[in-house]
Amino acid sequence: MKLKNNPLQNKSYDFALTIIKLSKSLMKEKKEFILSKQLLRSGTSIGANIVEANGAISTADFSAKMSISYKESLETKYWLSLLKDSGYLLEKEFSSLYEKADEISKILFSILKTTRINKNKK
Template identity: 30%
Template sequence: MHKFRELKVWQRAMDFTVKVYELTAQFPKSEQFGLVSQLRRAATSIPLNIAEGAGAGSDAEFRRFLSIAARSGYEIMTGLEISQRLGYANEEQGKPFLAEVDEIVGMLVGLMRKLESKTSRRP
């Protein structure tokens, strides 16, 4: 069992999720059940999967949940780019979001590698 609240990646993902909610609140009402919902679900998926994986019984299972969280990050990247193309977010708004989610995905990948090396060192 891992203490997910102590993980920097979980903390960053929580803060990022709030930012995604704030950004998407400005999107057109017609997107409430489309892009807004998709981006919010993908954003919440990151810290939720980190927490769920931290409670898993093994490092291998934790890595699996971290992988799901990372894939949600890629989903957000694409959703943000779609938002920019549709004019819901300009480049000035979108660029910091894309950079932040990229950093979060990098942190997730780093944690997965750390868990993998820890597992491979066991007899």
């Protein structure tokens, strides 16, 4: 579900695909089911909420969905850290994924901040 004019949606979609592959690998190769399912849920939810925000019917609806997406990105970083610190993820793999999640988090935070500033100006 890539869009030409929506780089955030595209980043979150690509990130979700990476998370799906990682979760499958963790379950199949390392027999880790609990953390990988949590990561799968939060990592794919980021993009799903961005898509919902893009279809919002009001500014409040948009802000609420973007806020959920932001929180899911923070949760995803938490699960990635747990997977690394418990030995399920190598440092190199962790760093790459964490940087992508962090980039998405920063973009979402910026959008939320701008949305709230614009709301207060009205």
